[in-house]
Amino acid sequence: MSKHKNPYPGENNTGHFWDDDNDVRELNNRPPRWYMWALYMGAISVVIYSFYYPTIPWFGEHSKGSAGWTQIVEMKESVQQLEDYRQDRFADTEKAIAEKSLEEIVLDDELRNYSIKTAKVLFGDNCAACHGAGGQGNDGFPVLADDDWLYGGTLSQISATITHGKRGNMPAKGMLGNLSDPEIEKLADFVMGLSQGKSDPATKALYMKGMCMACHGPNGKPPAPTAANLTDGIWRFKADDQRASVVRTIKHGVNKPGDPLTQDAVMPAFGKSGVINAVQLKKLVVYVHQLGGGAKVIPPTPAKFKPVVASGSSFDAVMSAAEANYKKAIDAKIAWRDTGAMIKEAKKLHKAGKGDAATALAKKANTQAVNSLAQAAVADFAGPRF
Ligand code: HEC
Ligand code: HEC
Incomplete structure (x- = not known):
């Protein structure tokens, strides 16, 4: 800043000079018109926006704005757009x-x-x-x-x-609720043993008394998917002290109403x-x-590959199955050529009165036709095999 007297008094400058030659000076001109217009427009848009969008804090709430816009609404609309796109x-x-x-x-x-x-x-x-x-x-x-x-x-x-x-339901203290605490302790050892492949015959009686087999099967392995398998060492109610968990399950059951210690499931x-x-x-x-x-x-197996089953073991029954299967195999373009030859030969033998040999050959032809169908079904490939 220069301490000299203002060398340009008629210039409408502010008296600030930024260099020693007084070349850089701060003037006090009006800003350009375009600038002022931009400023006014800006101020007007602030007013418009503050009516349009939620803006003004008001007693713990805020003005809602005429557009009804909120970030949540916008997010929901975007999600909907995505859903619509996916749907499409x-x-x-x-x-x-x-x-x-x-x-x-x-x-x-x-x-x-x-x-x-x-x-x-x-x-x-x-x-x-x-x-x-x-x-x-x-x-x-x-x-x-x-x-x-x-x-x-x-x-x-x-x-x-x-x-x-599902609600696992297991009664407390055995099916009839008649197991005493010492019996439950013994039974818990029995159950722990089951998971290690042991079955103590002396305590098996308690397993019977509690009618545990009704749900867990005679040997701790449920016959149907109804209860936990007790033999596999995978615990449904896993705990650091697994034996204590087993005692608790037997004593308090599973989902037993009114018992705070019951196992929830x-x-x-x-x-x-x-x-x-x-x-x-x-x-x-x-x-x-x-x-x-x-x-x-x-x-x-797709229907076209499903073999016809012979309805009996007589020559006629076997032959009709063989012919039906051979025809299916031909239709599926997977027939083996000698199946046809075998069928012809078997018919010849049958005419000639050689019943047993005819039936045996018809069976062989049928087996071959069935095999070709099975092969086609597995590969799902129907290329010509002639
Ligand atoms: C009415 C059927 C039923 C009877 C009877 C029954 N249980 Fe259960 N038990 C269950 C079901 C169901 C579960 C599995 C709970 C679940 O996951 O919903 C279970 C779970 C268990 C568990 C927990 C296993 C684990 O993996 O944590 C033990 C131990 C057990 N039973 C032992 C017994 C004993 C011992 C008896 C006989 C005193 C018995 N149960 C009688 C249905 C029965
Ligand atoms: C509130 C907790 C909870 C929720 C939520 C829940 N489950 Fe379960 N689910 C369980 C419990 C507990 C069991 C075991 C029930 C029993 O032991 O009888 C279970 C059992 C199952 C089983 C049977 C497992 C078996 O070994 O046979 C399947 C399958 C399953 N849930 C699938 C699902 C699916 C899929 C969902 C979501 C749509 C779901 N669950 C939500 C608690 C829940």
């Missing part, structure tokens, strides 16, 4: 899942993969809180990512569990809950099925 893009796949059976979905690579991908989020939203993010289980909640099932690992069993829910019913729809439920079944130990799904 994957409408056919969604429809196929709605219409097809669970088996068909699992056997179809595209539908299976799509179901698994989309069910991951559903599982996270609805199931992971109890079963863990990858179905690895939590304290008090069963692992879904293994092949140890309480209620069965077929598609229909998993579907039933998720649709209707309630799987909610999702079928009619409205939380997930039918298609989402199917996707979840497919997802849970592939997590770990879903029972293998065997593809059905």
